[in-house]
Amino acid sequence: MTEAIEVEGLVKRFGSFTAVDGISFTVHQGEVFGILGPNGAGKTTTMEIIEGLQEPTAGQTRVLGMDTHRERAKVKERIGVQLQASAYFEYLTLTEILNLFGRFYPRHLDPGGLLAKVGLVDKAKATVGRLSGGQKQRFTIAAALVNDPEVVFLDEPTTGLDPQARRNLWEFIQAIHQDGRTIVLTTHYMEEAQLLCQRVAIMDAAKIAALDTPHDLVRRLPVPYEIRVTAAGSLPQDNLAGLAGVKEVAFDADGACRLRSANAARTLQALMAWASEKGVALAEVEVVPANLEDVFLALTGHQLRD
Amino acid sequence: MLLALTLANLKMILRNRQALFWAMAFPLIFVTIFGLFRLDQPPTINLLVVDHAQDSLSTALVKNLAGLERFEVAEVQDEERARRDVQDGEVGYLLVIPEGLAEKLATPGGNQPVPIELVYDRGSQTAAIIIGTIQRFVQETNQQITHAPTVLELKAVGVQAKNLTYFDFLLPGFVGMGVMTYAIIGLSSAMALYREQKILKRMLATPLKVRTFFAAQIMAFLGLSVAQACIIVAAGVLFFNGHIYGNFLYLLVLVVIANVVFLNLGFFVGAVAKNVRAADGMANAISMPMMFLSGTFFPKESLPGVLADVVEFLPLSPLLDAMRGVALDGKAFWQYPTELAILGGWIVVSSVLAVRVFRFS
Ligand SMILES: Nc1ncnc2c1ncn2[C@@H]1O[C@H](COP(=O)(O)OP(=O)(O)OP(=O)(O)O)[C@@H](O)[C@H]1O
Ligand SMILES: [Mg+2]
Numbered sequence: 001m002t003e004a005i006e007v008e009g010l011v012k013r014f015g016s017f018t019a020v021d022g023i024s025f026t027v028h029q030g031e032v033f034g035i036l037g038p039n040g041a042g043k044t045t046t047m048e049i050i051e052g053l054q055e056p057t058a059g060q061t062r063v064l065g066m067d068t069h070r071e072r073a074k075v076k077e078r079i080g081v082q083l084q085a086s087a088y089f090e091y092l093t094l095t096e097i098l099n100l101f102g103r104f105y106p107r108h109l110d111p112g113g114l115l116a117k118v119g120l121v122d123k124a125k126a127t128v129g130r131l132s133g134g135q136k137q138r139f140t141i142a143a144a145l146v147n148d149p150e151v152v153f154l155d156e157p158t159t160g161l162d163p164q165a166r167r168n169l170w171e172f173i174q175a176i177h178q179d180g181r182t183i184v185l186t187t188h189y190m191e192e193a194q195l196l197c198q199r200v201a202i203m204d205a206a207k208i209a210a211l212d213t214p215h216d217l218v219r220r221l222p223v224p225y226e227i228r229v230t231a232a233g234s235l236p237q238d239n240l241a242g243l244a245g246v247k248e249v250a251f252d253a254d255g256a257c258r259l260r261s262a263n264a265a266r267t268l269q270a271l272m273a274w275a276s277e278k279g280v281a282l283a284e285v286e287v288v289p290a291n292l293e294d295v296f297l298a299l300t301g302h303q304l305r306d
Numbered sequence: 307m308l309l310a311l312t313l314a315n316l317k318m319i320l321r322n323r324q325a326l327f328w329a330m331a332f333p334l335i336f337v338t339i340f341g342l343f344r345l346d347q348p349p350t351i352n353l354l355v356v357d358h359a360q361d362s363l364s365t366a367l368v369k370n371l372a373g374l375e376r377f378e379v380a381e382v383q384d385e386e387r388a389r390r391d392v393q394d395g396e397v398g399y400l401l402v403i404p405e406g407l408a409e410k411l412a413t414p415g416g417n418q419p420v421p422i423e424l425v426y427d428r429g430s431q432t433a434a435i436i437i438g439t440i441q442r443f444v445q446e447t448n449q450q451i452t453h454a455p456t457v458l459e460l461k462a463v464g465v466q467a468k469n470l471t472y473f474d475f476l477l478p479g480f481v482g483m484g485v486m487t488y489a490i491i492g493l494s495s496a497m498a499l500y501r502e503q504k505i506l507k508r509m510l511a512t513p514l515k516v517r518t519f520f521a522a523q524i525m526a527f528l529g530l531s532v533a534q535a536c537i538i539v540a541a542g543v544l545f546f547n548g549h550i551y552g553n554f555l556y557l558l559v560l561v562v563i564a565n566v567v568f569l570n571l572g573f574f575v576g577a578v579a580k581n582v583r584a585a586d587g588m589a590n591a592i593s594m595p596m597m598f599l600s601g602t603f604f605p606k607e608s609l610p611g612v613l614a615d616v617v618e619f620l621p622l623s624p625l626l627d628a629m630r631g632v633a634l635d636g637k638a639f640w641q642y643p644t645e646l647a648i649l650g651g652w653i654v655v656s657s658v659l660a661v662r663v664f665r666f667s
Binding site: 100 | 318503
């Protein structure tokens with residue numbers, strides 16, 4: 001099966017500034033692929049080159065086996081695009097916009113069905129200006145599906161939404177994935193990438209720092225887990241650092257202990273043995289897995305958001 | 307696809323009530339102002355007469371003057387006060403007829419001229435015309451009295467069958483000006499807005515062809531310009547007694563041809579301007595001076611030398627010239643090859659400009 005997207009040695013310069021610095025990756029068909037990175041990492045630039053909206057300085061991009069720039073027209077027929085923070089005609093109704101955009105393609109879906117899919121049927125005759133932020137985002141995704149595309153690009157689909165609206169949109173993105181479409185999305189939110197994406201490329205300063213499944217990205221961290229322990233009385237501090245798997249020990253102000261561990265199972269066993277030997281009555285034990293935020297910090301030395 | 311996009315564009319234009327209102331209101335305001343105030347008709351002339359003679363001759367003279375169109379003649383007794391009134395600018399003119407006018411003229415051998423005095427403000431612009439008129443009257447009356455033979459008689463024959471008014475001259479100008487301002491300002495701000503909101507980029511992400519996009523915009527705006535022209539002319543003719551003596555369809559043809567140039571300029575401005583505000587400013591900076599220079603209100607022949615030659619080549623100038631030829635002289639638009647050639651040149655130049663600078667993002 002041809003890959004949904006292939007990117008090889010992609011470079012994009014704006015004058016002397018390098019926005020994308022020689023990146024390569026592949027997106028498989030049927031995958032939800034995330035590009036996670038801070039502001040200015042080069043996510044949008046990368047996406048827009050793949051979509052054929054910007055010219056690369058060097059390198060190649062292929063969509064469904066077709067070169068984006070040599071077979072631009074054909075590629076455009078088979079992809080759906082949601083641009084970061086774009087609007088739609090303010091004097092047309094949702095139905096009219098979907099109808100109009102549908103006309104641009106040889107094959108298109110019925111506006112009613114699309115609006116039903118994103119729960120905007122009752123807004124069919126409204127204009128975009130009358131929609132809430134979340135509804136607007138849902139509409140732009142519906143508009144990206146108007147040609148029944150095989151590959152869908154979503155550039156920061158949930159930025160600026162409240163948690164409720166974001167969760168709502170996640171469900172919707174999962175639903176369009178279930179239709180058998182490949183989805184490429186960019187995001188600043190690690191929980192979004194973790195929840196939605198089969199694979200995530202972590203992008204920082206024009207380069208891809210790591211690319212894997214969210215689970216494997218986390219597991220490959222030197223300390224993928226943190227075990228938080230509190231005791232009924234005070235917790236004796238001796239020997240904790242010597243427990244199996246423990247790399248680092250820290251104490252919170254409330255007396256709780258945080259054990260950073262390379263292997264949660266072994267550390268827990270050792271912790272239990274240690275507690276019964278010392279006669280310590282443990283009150284709470286909590287295993288907190290690291291997340292993509294930690295991965296990002298470990299890879300780049302700075303936080304995902306500042 | 308082209309049709310669908312054109313219709314969508316028209317819908318958007320018609321639903322943007324505010325922009326549409328200004329498109330129509332701007333020229334209509336001018337039509338109304340010039341229609342109501344009839345600036346083409348010279349103001350009435352107020353003439354005071356102090357008649358010291360009060361004989362058959364002097365009353366005849368006064369009666370003749372009062373019969374003149376535009377003359378508002380009033381007889382007064384108090385010469386001192388009348389002189390002051392002229393001095394203060396209260397009245398324009400004062401005619402003082404000396405005592406015993408008929409007598410003096412009738413006296414045989416009394417060949418010395420009889421002083422009839424006309425008092426007026428030297429700053430008055432209409433003075434020359436008035437003096438001419440009064441002089442002619444006095445002379446004619448003089449001649450009748452002295453029975454001097456009339457060797458040559460100049461007969462003024464009015465050949466102007468159509469009573470062309472200043473308003474008739476203006477009306478095609480308002481059509482051209484209205485269509486131009488809406489095309490340049492309306493299209494450029496629409497384009498700047500589409501770019502700012504990434505609507506252009508969004509369309510670029512579809513298989514829509516760039517030329518289809520351009521064509522649909524142009525068709526929608528051309529359709530609108532025809533409606534605009536009809537409304538302006540209808541308002542002028544129905545409400546303000548304006549006239550179109552030529553073929554109205556020829557006017558529309560000219561409007562459509564010239565509007566291609568204005569729309570290209572709109573695309574151009576929409577592309578160079580950084581945002582909607584800048585586009586508005588630039589569009590105004592282009593269309594407002596052109597509106598005056600190309601002779602919307604005054605014949606551009608009244609501009610100083612070189613400037614008059616240069617403005618001939620502004621795109622609005624050939625449009626207005628040809629439109630006036632059609633509207634006032636009843637000519638056909640193809641009788642204006644020079645004007646059409648200038649417009650053709652502009653179409654080529656402006657198309658190249660528009661396509662060159664146009665950006666989607
Ligand atoms: N047209 C352009 N001209 C100059 N610089 C540009 C241009 N487009 C993008 N850049 C720069 O390239 C870098 C990458 O931009 P890009 O939009 O791809 O970032 P991003 O990862 O999408 O960021 P964000 O999360 O804020 O959307 C930024 O530093 C941006 O300023
Ligand atoms: Mg971006």
